[in-house]
Amino acid sequence: MPTAVVTGANSGIGHAFAEILIREGYDVTAADLHVNGKLASLQCDKAQLDVTSPDSIASFASSYGDGPIDLLLNIAGIMAPKEKDALYTVSLATLTQTFSVNTFGPLLLTQALLPNLLKSDSPKVGVMSSRVGSIADNSSGGSYAYRASKTAANSVFKNLAVDLRDKGVVVVIMHPGIVKTPMTAMGEGIAEAVWPEEAAEKLWGVVRGKGLEDSGRFWHREGFELPW
Ligand SMILES: NC(=O)c1ccc[n+]([C@@H]2O[C@H](COP(=O)([O-])OP(=O)(O)OC[C@H]3O[C@@H](n4cnc5c(N)ncnc54)[C@H](OP(=O)(O)O)[C@@H]3O)[C@@H](O)[C@H]2O)c1
Numbered sequence: 001m002p003t004a005v006v007t008g009a010n011s012g013i014g015h016a017f018a019e020i021l022i023r024e025g026y027d028v029t030a031a032d033l034h035v036n037g038k039l040a041s042l043q044c045d046k047a048q049l050d051v052t053s054p055d056s057i058a059s060f061a062s063s064y065g066d067g068p069i070d071l072l073l074n075i076a077g078i079m080a081p082k083e084k085d086a087l088y089t090v091s092l093a094t095l096t097q098t099f100s101v102n103t104f105g106p107l108l109l110t111q112a113l114l115p116n117l118l119k120s121d122s123p124k125v126g127v128m129s130s131r132v133g134s135i136a137d138n139s140s141g142g143s144y145a146y147r148a149s150k151t152a153a154n155s156v157f158k159n160l161a162v163d164l165r166d167k168g169v170v171v172v173i174m175h176p177g178i179v180k181t182p183m184t185a186m187g188e189g190i191a192e193a194v195w196p197e198e199a200a201e202k203l204w205g206v207v208r209g210k211g212l213e214d215s216g217r218f219w220h221r222e223g224f225e226l227p228w
Pocket of ligand 1: 009014033131175
């Protein structure tokens with residue numbers, strides 16, 4: 001049975017991804033900061049994990065044990081309210097917290113679980129980025145911490161793809177579109193917003209189809225490549 005670890009599985013896209021992987025026959029470990037919400041409904045192993053805490057990451061890795069991980073999906077993320085993340089309002093606290101969850105956490109969790117990934121015959125690591133992290137695609141401005149944290153996550157995971165290519169690790173960088181989750185106030189008033197189940201199902205098609213030749217590239221939910 002293939003194995004998967006999914007962060008952010010208590011809510012939104014991470015939860016939908018965990019459900020899909022369980023359906024697809026994966027032995028899933030679903031992790032999140034809080035374990036008292038939607039995580040409880042998942043028929044799989046569950047774990048409390050704060051991706052901003054090195055102690056929490058170490059304890060998660062240690063309780064996971066020595067077994068292989070075929071798929072690690074770093075989905076957990078945060079976005080500060082727009083009024084706290086604008087040119088005249090963004091603070092060091094908002095920048096630090098946003099980078100800690102969206103950029104540093106996925107890197108440090110991947111680092112901690114690397115021994116498990118390298119035990120897999122076909123290891124894959126995904127990170128949920130965002131199109132707003134594309135520098136080339138930026139025409140709207142604002143969202144300093146969130147945007148830069150996703151740009152940096154793109155850089156980190158491209159780097160992982162380079163460093164881990166000769167070990168056979170495939171890295172997939174994802175954009176889900178605008179999704180109806182608590183992060184977007186359930187997409188209220190945004191016509192193109194989709195439910196997390198649709199975003200995760202389409203992204204699963206992307207993740208499943210990628211091999212080493214595609215590693216370290218940035219993919220839209222609909223399957224096309226996004227510019228850096
Ligand atoms: N929704 C969109 O339109 C959209 C668009 C582009 C990219 N994304 C990205 O997609 C990912 C999933 O977002 P979503 O929309 O599904 O949001 P969501 O429903 O708010 O889910 C995010 C999850 O991450 C968890 N989390 C926050 N801080 C954490 C930490 N320190 N350690 C572990 N888990 C933590 C949250 O836990 P708590 O709620 O308990 O704090 C929550 O369960 C994020 O990376 C987001 O940036 C979303």
